[in-house]
Amino acid sequence: MTTRRISAGTAVRNTVLVLVSLLWAVPTWLLVVNALVPAADYSGSPHWLPHGGFGLFDNMSQAWTRARLGPAMGNSLLYAVTSSAAAIVVATTAAFATVIMPVKRKTLWFWLIYSGTLLPLQVFLRPLFLAYARTGLYDAQIGLFLVYVAVAIPFAYFIMRNFAQTLPGEVIEAARLDGASWWRVFWQIHVPLSRSAMVAAFVFQFVAVWNDLLFGITLSTSRNIRPVMAALAELQGNYSNVGPPVVLGGALLVSLPTVVLFFSAQRFFVSSLKLG
Structure with missing residues (x-):
């Protein structure tokens, strides 16, 4: 009876x-299918199955040229890595x-640092914009680097804190006793x-910075400064005449570096999540 209950629970969970x-794969499927449609053949309504030619x-190519994705991807790579x-x-x-x-008030220090994630990023836009405009950091690479x-x-x-709590304290104590x-x-x-935890945290932050649009369009205007998502957004602007397949093709293109990074660091990513 117990084995049957476990099997039934496993089947339901799976x-x-x-x-x-x-459900999570549906947006990716729609992106790929509609990016395959030639821009001239797009009817205006999304396709759920491959339709028409292979474009x-x-x-x-159109997204790369019109949005100048090459320099923009270089900017995002610089921001994300550094x-x-x-x-x-x-x-x-x-x-x-x-x-x-052995510091005092460890919980207080944790909440003091971690509280930076509790407020929505939109709260920081106005003070950041005003401060950057007055200090010369607006539309500058160093300005975006600092905010990221x-x-x-x-x-x-x-x-890193959660992972550090899993490390054996005896190793640290032995090192201290030896005079380190x-x-x-x-x-x-x-x-x-x-x-491994540092690699996992790096992957998280790299993806977050690479996919940022909010700070990119708020704190920069020049094409040689703007990150890739801000450049990609220009394809959907009021003065853009490209079709949705071009925008989706560009979105698929700029997502490749994050996919490659994730699969390259998957071993470190999974091991650190298990421990932390």
Whole structure:
């Protein structure tokens, strides 16, 4: 009887997971199917099944040329790599200080740092815009870099703190008894042990920065500064005459780097989630 109940529960769980997965896959399916339609043959209504000719590469080519996706993808790559790496360094250091080191009020420090994720990003737009306009950071790469680092730190800290709590305290105690300084413990013990969690946090933040549109269109105007999502949004502007298949082809094209990164770091991603 118990075995039958477990089997029935497993079957129900697997069925629910499959249904949820299919539901999540519907937008991706619609994106791919409609990106395949040649722009000249698009009727104005979305297709659920492949229809007409194969215009994916032509749509991608038009999106690449008209939106200047090459320089924009270079900008996003710069922002995503540098800001994510800087945020991971800060978050790892903060996690080490608030979990491993004997500091007071550890819970207070956690909420003080993590509270940066509790407010919607739209709250920061007006003060950021005014401050950037007065300090010369508006429409500058350093300005976008700073805001991306600040936004990425709280969630990266959340991941690194949870992972740090799973690390064996005996290793740290043994190192301290042998006379190792906190600086040495951090770089030679904590960082190597936290490598998988750092990679997972980097993937999270890279995807978030790469997909950002809000700060990209608010804090920049020049095409040599704007990230890729802001450049892609220009294809849907009032003065754009391209069809939806071109926009979808561009969206599919700019999503490839995040997909490649995720599958490349999947081993670190899964292992860190299991431990953290």
